[in-house]
Amino acid sequence: MADFRYRDDQPHEEPAVTLDAFLEQPDATAVRLEAGEDARRLIPFLDRLQLIEISFPRFRDGRGFSSARILREAGYKGELRAEGDVLIDLLFFMRRCGFDSFVSQHSLNPADVEAALNRYSHVYQNATDEAVPIWKLRHG
Amino acid sequence: MYQYDKYDQGMVDARVEEFRDQVRRRIAGDINDDQFKPLRLKNGLYLQLHAYMLRVAIPYGTFNSVQMRKLADIARKYDRGYGHFTTRQNIQYNWIKLEEAPDILAELATVEMHAIQTSGESIRNISADQYAGAAADEICDPRPWAELIRQATTFHPEFSYLPRKFKIAVISAPEDRAALRWHDCALRIVRNGKGEEGFEVYAGGGMGRTPFIAYKIRDFLPAQQIFSYLQAILRVWNLHARRDNIHKQRMKILVHELGEEEFRRQVEEEFQTFLALATDFPQAEYDRIAAYFTPPPFETGLGDEIDRSDPDFALWVDRQVVAHKVPGYAIANISLKPIGGIPGDISAEQMDIVADLAERYSFDEIRATHAQNLVLPHVRKADLYAVWQALDAAGLASVNLDLVTDIIACPGLDYCSLANARSIPLAQKISERFANMERQLDIGELKIKISGCINACGHHHAGQIGILGVDRKGTENYQLLLGGSGAEDTSQAKITGPGFDEAGIVDAVERTVERYRELREPGERFLDTYRRVGLDPFKEAIYG
Ligand code: HEM
Ligand code: SF4
Numbered sequence: 001m002a003d004f005r006y007r008d009d010q011p012h013e014e015p016a017v018t019l020d021a022f023l024e025q026p027d028a029t030a031v032r033l034e035a036g037e038d039a040r041r042l043i044p045f046l047d048r049l050q051l052i053e054i055s056f057p058r059f060r061d062g063r064g065f066s067s068a069r070i071l072r073e074a075g076y077k078g079e080l081r082a083e084g085d086v087l088i089d090l091l092f093f094m095r096r097c098g099f100d101s102f103v104s105q106h107s108l109n110p111a112d113v114e115a116a117l118n119r120y121s122h123v124y125q126n127a128t129d130e131a132v133p134i135w136k137l138r139h140g
Numbered sequence: 141m142y143q144y145d146k147y148d149q150g151m152v153d154a155r156v157e158e159f160r161d162q163v164r165r166r167i168a169g170d171i172n173d174d175q176f177k178p179l180r181l182k183n184g185l186y187l188q189l190h191a192y193m194l195r196v197a198i199p200y201g202t203f204n205s206v207q208m209r210k211l212a213d214i215a216r217k218y219d220r221g222y223g224h225f226t227t228r229q230n231i232q233y234n235w236i237k238l239e240e241a242p243d244i245l246a247e248l249a250t251v252e253m254h255a256i257q258t259s260g261e262s263i264r265n266i267s268a269d270q271y272a273g274a275a276a277d278e279i280c281d282p283r284p285w286a287e288l289i290r291q292a293t294t295f296h297p298e299f300s301y302l303p304r305k306f307k308i309a310v311i312s313a314p315e316d317r318a319a320l321r322w323h324d325c326a327l328r329i330v331r332n333g334k335g336e337e338g339f340e341v342y343a344g345g346g347m348g349r350t351p352f353i354a355y356k357i358r359d360f361l362p363a364q365q366i367f368s369y370l371q372a373i374l375r376v377w378n379l380h381a382r383r384d385n386i387h388k389q390r391m392k393i394l395v396h397e398l399g400e401e402e403f404r405r406q407v408e409e410e411f412q413t414f415l416a417l418a419t420d421f422p423q424a425e426y427d428r429i430a431a432y433f434t435p436p437p438f439e440t441g442l443g444d445e446i447d448r449s450d451p452d453f454a455l456w457v458d459r460q461v462v463a464h465k466v467p468g469y470a471i472a473n474i475s476l477k478p479i480g481g482i483p484g485d486i487s488a489e490q491m492d493i494v495a496d497l498a499e500r501y502s503f504d505e506i507r508a509t510h511a512q513n514l515v516l517p518h519v520r521k522a523d524l525y526a527v528w529q530a531l532d533a534a535g536l537a538s539v540n541l542d543l544v545t546d547i548i549a550c551p552g553l554d555y556c557s558l559a560n561a562r563s564i565p566l567a568q569k570i571s572e573r574f575a576n577m578e579r580q581l582d583i584g585e586l587k588i589k590i591s592g593c594i595n596a597c598g599h600h601h602a603g604q605i606g607i608l609g610v611d612r613k614g615t616e617n618y619q620l621l622l623g624g625s626g627a628e629d630t631s632q633a634k635i636t637g638p639g640f641d642e643a644g645i646v647d648a649v650e651r652t653v654e655r656y657r658e659l660r661e662p663g664e665r666f667l668d669t670y671r672r673v674g675l676d677p678f679k680e681a682i683y684g
Contacts, residue, residue: 036383060178060261062301066378069298073417087171089162089179096297109170115161120154122147124291125367126419127298134147134291135425 002101004091004113007079012051032083039067046076054099056084065097072098072128088116098128141204141505142287142432144252151294152249155256159183160242167239181260182300184230185241188555192236195258196248200268200286200310201229201508203253205495208506210251212491218244223491225476225484227319227548227599228307229267229508230258234555256294261302263293263374269311269318270507273433274471274517276463278313280337282329284430285366286310288421292367299374303381303389306374307346319510319626321345321354322602324391325373330360337363343373343403344395347596352392353630357404367421368414369407375414376406435466436503436518442468446521453528455577459539461524470521472502474514474531475538475546479575480568483549484512493534501527510599510626511548511587513541544586544653545571548599552592552609553616559592561609561616562642566590569646574653583653585665589624602626604667605649606633618645622652622678623670636679648682655681 005011016032017025023041030051033039042049052071054064068080079101082094086104091113094102102108123131144152159179166176180186184195196211211231215223218240219233226232236244248254258265266286273281289308293299299306309318312329320326326342338360345354361369377391380398395403444467448454462471474494476484486494498506498516501523507515519527531537540546547570550556552563567590574580589603593610600606606621617639624633640648653666655678660669670678 059175060301061383062261062299062303063379063383065298065301066375073413087175090301093295093297093300112161112165112170116158119158120151120295122150123297124151124294125296126417135421137147138145138428139422139424 002081002103003108004110005079005101006095007100009079012079014051016051016053033064033067035061035063037067039070040074042071042076043074046071046074046078049076050078051081052076052078053081053083053103056082056086056090059085059087059090065093068094068097068099069128088112091116092119096123096127096129096131141202142199142283142429148291149249149252152252152254152256155183155254156242156245156249159245163238163242178260178301180241182257182262183241183245184255184258185236185238186259187557188234188551189557190555191234192238192241193555194233194236194241194244194255195226196231196233196253196255197258197265198229198231198253198508199290200266200272200283201270202268202272202283203506203508204504205499205506207251207253208491208495208498210247210253212488212495214244214247215488215491222485222487224482224551225486225508225512225514227510227512227550227597228265229270229510230265231508234551259305261304263296263299263302263306263308266290266293267307267309267318267323267510269313270509270515271317271462271471271517272312272507273435274464274469275313275315276465277315278311278465279331280312280329281433282310282312284426284433285327285329285363287429287432288426289366289370292421293370298371299378302374302378303383304386304391306377306391308370314628316626316628316630317509319599319602321630322347322599322626323354325370326354327366329363332360339363339366339369341369343407344392344400346390346392347599347601348390349387349594349596350390350393351596351601351632352396353632354392355395355400357400357407364420364423364426365411365415367419368417369411371414371419372407372410375410376403380406436505438466438469438518439520442520442522444468444521446524450525452532453525456528456537456539457524459541459543459581464518466518468521470519470524472516472519472524472527473509473541474516474536475540476513476536477540477546477571478535478538479545480572482564483547483567486514490534490536493530493536497527497530511542511546513546539577540580542585542587543580544574544583544588545580547571547588547590548603549590550592550598552590552598556592558595559609560594560611561592561618563590563592563598563609566607566618566642566645569642570649573646573650583657583666585667586653587626588649599626600624601632602630603633604670605652607645607649610639612639615641617641620645620648620652620682622675623667625667629667634675636675636682638683651681652678
């Protein structure tokens with residue numbers, strides 16, 4: 001179960017398999033990407049997948065942000081979970097890159113999480129979320 | 141000059157509150173120092189040897205009198221009465237208390253300033269030609285693009301936890317005053333055959349322990365597609381950078397390891413992805429930003445003559461004043477390199493004086509340069525004498541632009557915890573050795589750049605004479621390098637041979653200079669002579 005989940009559907013219970021295992025047996029519906037694994041290899045299977053977990057072994061390792069965006073941009077609609085060294089200050093960016101659930105190795109205070117996610121009322125650029133960039137607000 | 145609207149203001153205000161909260165969580169012990177470090181670094185707060193250092197962004201080096209006065213206030217109130225202009229057109233304070241840092245950011249926000257992304261593994265403050273909007277040789281003002289890129293790359297969700305820092309520079313003139321190709325990504329605005337604006341794009345430059353000069357990866361990128369292209373570059377690097385060794389994570393290493401061709405191919409492929417996402421800012425937004433950079437109301441019909449009857453003033457004019465694109469106006473360079481001074485340092489009182497002069501004589505604009513000097517970009521030639529008198533009275537009228545005493549130096553062992561050797565005292569000694577004005581003028585252009593360690597904050601790789609502090613069996617030692625350039629003829633300096641102690645390196649610099657004077661042909665700068673004759677004649681002079 002995710003610590004923080006921002007989806008309305010039922011949580012997916014099947015354990016996530018590794019990318020290699022998944023590619024050998026692509027009938028699994030949940031897969032886990034380690035940092036550095038190529039998210040694009042999942043693109044042919046996105047319709048079938050219900051959970052993709054992306055690992056953040058160290059908060060400094062930001063590869064997962066690109067992986068998440070690549071999956072969302074390719075049309076993935078299922079749960080996208082960030083797992084590992086997930087710190088409060090990453091959450092806002094993670095949400096914007098398409099993550100909608102978090103499992104952190106730290107115990108995150110829900111009030112701090114709320115504050116961090118709502119800190120910025122506007123954004124400067126498009127990402128994979130619904131936020132309207134400031135340039136668009138400026139020009140109606 | 142750009143002005144914040146409610147959105148820009150809202151961003152920096154929210155940032156102040158976020159940082160206040162992060163400091164609170166750190167002081168309360170909710171996060172440890174390892175977790176706090178990247179957060180403070182995203183707000184320009186470094187831990188140095190004796191105190192915290194705060195780096196404040198001056199986007200593309202442009203600021204005004206209100207901002208300068210605020211910088212002076214902060215120097216008085218939170219520091220020791222001075223600030224330090226850096227090689228990336230920013231300003232740093234060296235004696236900051238962690239508890240006060242959020243208040244400083246709050247004060248900065250009141251004058252549309254911030255410290256966002258001035259350090260850490262982020263897309264850094266964008267640097268630009270300090271003469272932008274004034275230079276006689278530019279094809280357009282590069283700052284609207286720099287501002288657009290600033291916004292597009294601020295709090296970028298995908299690229300806020302990069303493998304390493306990422307530095308962008310933008311210019312639009314054939315003369316390179318911004319050390320363009322020493323940046324991770326370098327942009328030069330050009331026009332194509334149809335007269336359309338676009339960017340020549342270079343990637344993979346950088347100094348540090350493994351210096352690289354950026355390769356050109358695009359001859360012409362339609363200007364409106366710049367954000368897509370930057371994101372493509374950033375994504376290729378973010379996905380494929382090495383992660384095993386902090387010293388090999390800069391983009392320059394990836395570009396080098398993949399090879400120029402393969403890197404370009406991957407960027408072009410990713411570029412198509414981004415184009416399809418339509419994330420580029422529309423023309424209307426560029427136009428909105430550009431409207432803030434319309435030229436100030438220059439007077440017409442002004443004369444170009446300057447009364448040179450005061451010889452000290454004439455000397456200053458000949459060295460510090462540069463051609464402006466509008467008749468009757470001039471660009472005035474303010475040296476922050478007095479003989480024996482600390483390069484880039486300026487007192488709060490001097491900041492106030494520069495602010496007054498900018499307001500009165502330069503359409504309220506000031507520029508910071510990567511050589512750690514300041515510029516009043518739009519001065520009427522008729523006002524130059526008054527400006528000079530005020531600068532002279534404030535100790536700001538040194539005459540040495542690009543001369544041997546116009547030294548770039550990093551903070552070195554006086555402040556920096558990474559240093560091997562002191563940089564500032566060495567800069568002071570060299571400057572004193574060459575104090576004589578006639579001698580300086582006779583030597584001509586000679587750019588000395590000093591770093592206290594291999595990280596190269598003092599640009600020693602780009603020094604016509606570079607000096608690198610190393611640690612030799614526990615004592616400070618200096619290596620001498622020759623032949624670098626951060627200008628349009630970019631080149632990397634080469635090490636001459638064994639290093640020197642502090643006295644020895646000053647002598648070695650002097651012997652280098654004297655050998656140049658023997659060898660030069662008429663009209664040759666130091667760099668020209670060096671390139672013609674090579675390293676050997678200099679080695680001979682230095683090591684005998
Ligand atoms: C005292 C605190 C400072 C610390 C701890 C520090 C640290 C570093 C480090 C570790 C690097 C190497 C980056 C790399 O190779 O990836 C670097 C590069 C650099 N720093 Fe600093 N620095 C400090 C102050 C400054 C100052 C005061 C300036 C400006 C005067 C400056 C300007 C630069 C520049 C221009 C580079 C070279 C950029 C490049 O590698 O392309 N730094 N710094
Ligand atoms: S070059 Fe080295 S000594 Fe100088 S400021 Fe940078 S890290 Fe410190």
